[in-house]
Amino acid sequence: MKTNKRAVTADMLVHLRKNQPRFEGIESGHRACLGCGEALAARLVTEAAGPEVMIANATGCLEIFTTPWPESAWRLPWMHSLFENTGAIAAGMEAALKAQGKPTKVLAFGGDGATFDIGFQALSGMLERGHNVLYVCFDNEAYMNTGIQRSSSTPHAAMTTTSPPGSERMGKRHLKKNILTIVAAHQIPYAATTSVAYASDLRKKVRRAMEIEGPTFLQIHSPCPLGWGHDSAHSIKVARLAVQTGLFPVIELERSELIGSMPIRHPRPVTDYLKLQQRFRHLFNKDDARAVEELAHIQALADHNIKHYCLDGEGMDALDSDGADTVRRGGMRWA
């Protein structure tokens, strides 16, 4: 094995950075942790949405790590809202732009806490009033920014600082809230889930939502190496396994009807996904009958998802859970 390290000058890098063949709404220098799934997801969203957008961003990791005063990583008009009112702020921005006759699309960004819990009523109001906003939820399944507290998105049996495993509980007692169905119940034109592991799928769904006049919703599964307790190099691997096990169904709903799903070619056992993460570590004590039961429970949840959302693949499909991330020489898959 030989390496060939050659100095690339600072001037070259500045020039290159300015001439990358894609639009990046978030610049380098942000303070996200190593291997942050959310930072990647947010950049991919801005890449697909393009520069003609404005963003309302709820309190949370994304807000914190992109805007350490007096700097900003954003290259887009961006406004920080409170934890609870992102939906309302985005609705107001949209109404103002509409009044001015400007075509700029408004995006609302929030984590799972800001979406599933604290900002839920503002989101519901925004959806109900039919604002032309794409609401993107970066779902990392807990309040990571404040120190990994459970949210209603935290999956069953996961350890957080407020759902510790012990003599009484095996991690979180409750189930992950099915936010997509709740959102879709507002009869909005488009609501979908996607994952950072499938960048093409993610961008395709952003572009689709951008074309729709009216409220749209995208839930992006974004691993958090710190909160989930996995190697920062494995963010994509973990996210991919969430899809391949059936624990995170990748689906699309229109007017609350299921209109598309990413089929799973070979469903993987949930333990493949769980064992990479420290937050599920307590489930791997073979001598603990509760752990064995919880593993079976999580497998049953995955099996239920596969059946409920018709995720069973029928042979090879270029867009299934194995085919959708196939690489091609020259990068053609990332179209």
Added chain:
Amino acid sequence: MKLTRGGFAYPGTTLGYKTGTWRIQHPEHAHWRAPCHAACPAGEDPQAYLAALDEGNPRDAWEILIKVNPLPAITGRVCPHPCEAGCNRGQYDEPLAIHSIERHLGDEAIAHQWLYPVNKPSEKAPHVAVVGAGPAGLSAAYHLVRQGIQVTIFDEMSEPGGTLFTIPDYRLPRQVVRSEIERLLDTGITLQSNHKLGRNIHLQELQQDYAAIFLGPGVMKSREWSVDGVTPNDLHEGLHLLKRWSDVSSVPDMKSAAVIGGGNTAIDIARILKRNGVDTHIVIHSSLPDPKNPSEDDMRAIPREIEQALEEGVQIHDHHGIKRLILRGEKLTGIEIVRMRKLRNAAGRLHRVAFEGTESILHVDQVIPAIGQVIEATGMENLLNGSSWFKVNEWGQIAGKDNIYAGGDAIEGNGGTVTEAIGNGRIAAEAIAANLNKNELPTFNKAEPISFTSLNMEYFEPAPRVEEAILPVEERVGEAEIESGLTGREAAREANRCFACGNCLRCDNCWTLCPDSAVLKTDEVAFDGSYYVFDYDYCKGCGLCASECPTGYIRMLDE
């Protein structure tokens, strides 16, 4: 409305903050040679020409290929392709059909008369003599000319090609050999046909007249054979029959024959006899190869050829040895064969044991030994010192001789393939050129090739291997070539299956998946075969790019 400084920030200003300082490890592009490259006796890097073909540039692919191997249309047909045995894709679905692509590129070059991109050496350049116009000699000559050295080849036959003409047409059509060699010689190589060492020319003269000598005489004499000192009086040996078949397309009259030996010569002669209506047996003490379980005791012939011979009706008696000739007068009426195995004796050495009570009679009227060939020493006695092979160092230099090199079947330890001979020729040529130009000798890359486990299989899809069409058994008559080549479309499809092990696939994975936008895409300033550079000012060292690189081209190193 005027915003206070606390209320806004200028876009993209985090660029002033270098998150690279957080890093405890960093990614690096690291070309790591592919197993096909490591396995090729000629030194080809199939991964590199498959890449060019996949990009839609067959001519570029051919030019990459012939930088190492000038005879791809030939080796693509006859090489046992160890590259495919090494191919990492074999552990995923099926190995790449590298030999078919090699042949395809060679055939394309012939069809389009692509010229070797080599300049004719100047008349002032040093002059090297090459003895033997077989694969080793031709390769040495070509690589010398590539490096600006004049070459004259001396060959005893009237036509260049050497051992290539003992390979039957159904495997390697003579026309292919001629087309390839003709274009090769046009690069500026001088050929002196009908010049036999020790008869028309002498080593001493060559030493006086030329700056260096490369010997690629091959092994053109059959090894002595008898059973307890007895041979039938009408004995034909295998190599002789192959030459006769090549020259006049006929075999001596016989009804049935037992070929002794398990190499390619034995298989070739058996198949030719079968095509001429002879009831043909092969008697060999080693075993039939099992592709799933290769062993040291396997027959030496290429497994694919053995398989085709069996299809055609050649009967192979493996694990059998010949015990006795049954003669009526001096005419053969049969042979007695016996089961044999390779076993360890008390001292731990492997040796063959014949099992008493397993004798049987094979009724044949000819026995044809094809048990190997040896060098014809004429004119080179002083160099051989009574040995059957040349003893050479790793550059092919004959021990104790500064300017005499050898390669091909005639050197000790050679595996006896065309490809290996081509490799010997190239290495010796590089060493000769280095010596003449007073440069450093070429070095050998002995590093381990990249392993299957270093690749990320999530990013590849199963795809069936493209197979060349094979002539049905009933149509295998005379000299018709059995395997037809790939079409351009098939070859491109097959090249697309390559994992590009240890090399940049330009797939954009690192560029797309870096959460810190610390991978920049570029055509201009990338190096080492990559299309991306790392911006270490911002790279936090998370390792995601290395983990998600499909080809193992990125690795993480500690700061």
